Amino acid sequence: MRFWVASVFLVFASSLCAAEPLRGYAAEVGAFTVSGVSSGGYMAVQMHVAYSSRVQGAAAIAAGPYYCARGSLWSARNECMTGAPAPSRSDAERFEREKRIDPLANLPAARVWLFSGTQDRTVVPRVVEALAKQYALFGASPVLVADKAAGHAMVTEHAGAACSATGPPFINDCDYDAAGELLRHLLGPLLSPSSSSDGQLVAFDQREFDEAHAAGMAKSGFAYVPKTCFGGKCRVHIAFHGCRQNADAVGERFVREAGYNRWADTNRLIVLYPQTAARYGWWAFNPRACWDWWGYTGPAYATKEAPQLRAVVAMVERLGSQRKER
Numbered sequence: 001m002r003f004w005v006a007s008v009f010l011v012f013a014s015s016l017c018a019a020e021p022l023r024g025y026a027a028e029v030g031a032f033t034v035s036g037v038s039s040g041g042y043m044a045v046q047m048h049v050a051y052s053s054r055v056q057g058a059a060a061i062a063a064g065p066y067y068c069a070r071g072s073l074w075s076a077r078n079e080c081m082t083g084a085p086a087p088s089r090s091d092a093e094r095f096e097r098e099k100r101i102d103p104l105a106n107l108p109a110a111r112v113w114l115f116s117g118t119q120d121r122t123v124v125p126r127v128v129e130a131l132a133k134q135y136a137l138f139g140a141s142p143v144l145v146a147d148k149a150a151g152h153a154m155v156t157e158h159a160g161a162a163c164s165a166t167g168p169p170f171i172n173d174c175d176y177d178a179a180g181e182l183l184r185h186l187l188g189p190l191l192s193p194s195s196s197s198d199g200q201l202v203a204f205d206q207r208e209f210d211e212a213h214a215a216g217m218a219k220s221g222f223a224y225v226p227k228t229c230f231g232g233k234c235r236v237h238i239a240f241h242g243c244r245q246n247a248d249a250v251g252e253r254f255v256r257e258a259g260y261n262r263w264a265d266t267n268r269l270i271v272l273y274p275q276t277a278a279r280y281g282w283w284a285f286n287p288r289a290c291w292d293w294w295g296y297t298g299p300a301y302a303t304k305e306a307p308q309l310r311a312v313v314a315m316v317e318r319l320g321s322q323r324k325e326r
Contacts, residue, residue, distance in 0.1 A: 024321030026232030040240030117150025179259030
């Protein structure tokens with residue numbers, strides 16, 4: 001009896017602590033931009049190719065070509081991290097013919113920004129170079145920054161570990177503002193960032209966006225909403241964390257220290273930080289809480305049918321809905 005009462009109390013208490021549903025902010029979501037680190041970089045590229053009619057620009061830090069792993073974890077760990085993947089259009093062209101991604105004709109007009117650290121031994125520079133070559137095959141003109149002595153991490157101007165480090169929380173102080181540089185490239189001229197973030201970091205319940213719990217998402221995600229965006233008409237940028245960089249692993253380090261928020265404050269930009277969760281089941285083995293860039297959520301992981309892509313797009317749509325006060 002005591003055990004039953006205690007269990008009911010814990011369930012009740014956890015429900016009280018659950019994050020609120022994501023609110024609408026009347027944001028401009030017909031077009032948006034994306035970026036990510038490592039598995040998040042792969043995810044940003046997947047979203048760009050799959051939804052190229054809406055993604056006007058993409059940035060990837062330490063990531064390789066679209067559909068590089070082709071559904072194979074072995075290929076992901078070897079060819080697509082430390083190997084020499086061959087850039088290709090063929091898989092994307094097949095998905096286009098099957099109408100599982102948007103037309104590739106959208107890609108030449110998109111802005112693309114890529115980064116590879118010279119000290120990155122996790123996703124080596126030649127893998128990122130292959131992504132740049134693939135974007136060129138798509139007709140895009142990517143910018144590749146490859147002259148910083150960075151390890152495998154989100155690169156910042158002031159926050160994090162030593163520049164050459166590779167380890168949690170995978171945020172490195174390289175005296176280089178990667179978030180600012182990529183946002184300026186993707187969005188065009190921006191106002192100078194705020195000296196300190198004064199918007200609201202909102203934790204929201206992601207479970208309603210995870211259809212049948214198939215996407216491997218965490219219970220909660222985050223959105224950074226500047227004060228000026230509570231009145232609507234702000235743009236949206238999606239920032240994907242890397243493996244072992246989700247909130248369950250590093251707390252709010254990535255969503256607060258990656259460098260996006262102070263640019264968002266002065267440029268009417270909402271930053272969406274979706275979150276994955278570690279999974280240990282045979283049906284979805286993802287112990288490092290990576291985004292799915294090899295197929296653990298199913299074979300459609302790089303198309304518009306992908307559970308994770310669908311979930312994040314639904315979050316974007318919610319941000320574009322009318323705000324309802326509580």
